[in-house]
Amino acid sequence: MKNKFLFLGIAAALFIACEADDTADIVINDNSVTNNTTQTGGSTETEVRLSGIYTEDLTLDASKDYILTGATIMASGTTLTIPAGTTIKAQAAGTSVYLAIAQGAQIIADGTASNPIVFTSAASNPSAGDWGGLILLGRAPLNSVTGTATSTSEIGNLPYGGNQSDDDSGILRYVRVEYSGGAADGQSENNGFSFYGVGNGTIVEYIQAFEGDDDGVEFFGGTVDVRYVVVINAADDSIDWTEGYSGTITDAYVIQGDGIGDEAFECDGFNTDYTNATGTFSNPTVTNVTIISESAADSTRGFLLRAGTQGTFSNVEIIGKATGISVDDDDNGTPTSQNITDDTLTFTDVTFTNVGANTQIDGGVAEADLVTGIGNGTGTDFATWGAGWTVGTN
Numbered sequence: 596m597k598n599k600f601l602f603l604g605i606a607a608a609l610f611i612a613c614e615a616d617d618t619a620d621i622v623i624n625d626n627s628v629t630n631n632t633t634q635t636g637g638s639t640e641t642e643v644r645l646s647g648i649y650t651e652d653l654t655l656d657a658s659k660d661y662i663l664t665g666a667t668i669m670a671s672g673t674t675l676t677i678p679a680g681t682t683i684k685a686q687a688a689g690t691s692v693y694l695a696i697a698q699g700a701q702i703i704a705d706g707t708a709s710n711p712i713v714f715t716s717a718a719s720n721p722s723a724g725d726w727g728g729l730i731l732l733g734r735a736p737l738n739s740v741t742g743t744a745t746s747t748s749e750i751g752n753l754p755y756g757g758n759q760s761d762d763d764s765g766i767l768r769y770v771r772v773e774y775s776g777g778a779a780d781g782q783s784e785n786n787g788f789s790f791y792g793v794g795n796g797t798i799v800e801y802i803q804a805f806e807g808d809d810d811g812v813e814f815f816g817g818t819v820d821v822r823y824v825v826v827i828n829a830a831d832d833s834i835d836w837t838e839g840y841s842g843t844i845t846d847a848y849v850i851q852g853d854g855i856g857d858e859a860f861e862c863d864g865f866n867t868d869y870t871n872a873t874g875t876f877s878n879p880t881v882t883n884v885t886i887i888s889e890s891a892a893d894s895t896r897g898f899l900l901r902a903g904t905q906g907t908f909s910n911v912e913i914i915g916k917a918t919g920i921s922v923d924d925d926d927n928g929t930p931t932s933q934n935i936t937d938d939t940l941t942f943t944d945v946t947f948t949n950v951g952a953n954t955q956i957d958g959g960v961a962e963a964d965l966v967t968g969i970g971n972g973t974g975t976d977f978a979t980w981g982a983g984w985t986v987g988t989n
Contacts, residue, residue: 792815921955
């Protein structure tokens with residue numbers, strides 16, 4: 596996890612140039628899109644370029660070509676509407692190109708299985724890290740700050756967090772993010788989907804992160820519930836949480852290719868690079884999970900649980916990992932293994948297949964105290980809900 600900066604200001608800070616994380620400054624000429632019309636083979640093609648801070652609602656058109664050319668931020672009070680079947684391409688300029696939905700703004704990206712919404716690289720030969728990714732910032736609680744105080748995002752220095760558990764940042768449904776994760780420096784990278792203090796009034800279901808250069812999906816606090824999550828070949832962790840995340844993850848499917856990726860789930864109770872201001876810990880509920888490592892010599896873990904994280908896990912299938920579940924007492928003041936004894940960290944119905952060691956648990960806690968129903972996990976029914984709108988899963 597990376598350093599955060601405590602933010603005690605107001606929403607006007609959205610208009611401050613990004614200075615602390617090597618992200619390019621945002622230069623605003625106006626709040627409109629630029630339409631470049633060219634003639635190709637007798638037909639007309641319209642390319643719409645997006646960048647800067649938008650202070651009015653913006654509705655896209657699935658019949659047009661969209662290019663993100665820089666940091667693109669929907670300011671508080673605005674709504675970005677993206678219809679089913681829309682493709683948004685990003686210039687391959689690393690983390691300086693991203694789409695952020697600020698606190699108080701909404702995104703309505705409501706795709707379908709037959710017409711998903713796709714964010715991808717504009718490069719002719721796309722690769723992981725070509726651009727930043729999709730960022731949502733809400734007003735739901737964090738444990739790194741107290742009350743209505745906010746923290747600031749790794750990329751863009753945008754405020755997030757607060758005390759509104761049911762905060763609503765809109766809808767993500769049938770949305771795929773490809774080739775994201777561009778790095779600003781050695782510590783700050785973007786993910787496929789970054790959920791910063793996002794509340795459970797937000798609808799997130801049927802999302803895929805594909806071939807990203809950092810994490811696939813990361814939760815920085817918040818309460819958002821997600822359903823039907825696919826992460827394929829994330830270069831770092833596939834699903835990651837910190838700062839007191841307490842939502843639900845239902846039906847998750849992870850594939851890590853040969854030599855690709857770190858932990859499938861990296862689970863932190865709080866951000867150890869900063870602080871646990873509230874004294875609470877991440878405590879999500881995770882149900883129906885399939886993890887597949889395709890590496891012949893995997894040295895990583897299905898689940899790495901540390902920094903005091905709690906959680907309730909059920910119906911899990913882990914295939915091909917060096918260690919299935921690792922509980923790490925890395926923070927002396929908050930030993931994660933104590934949560935097993937306190938029954939706030941549990942796994943029920945887990946199947947380990949071609950796994951080097953089912954568990955590795957600090958603190959001398961027995962495997963049977965952490966995991967019950969070994970061999971009973973069937974994982975998620977990906978064939979039923981993942982067909983048609985995902986890529987890289989065959």
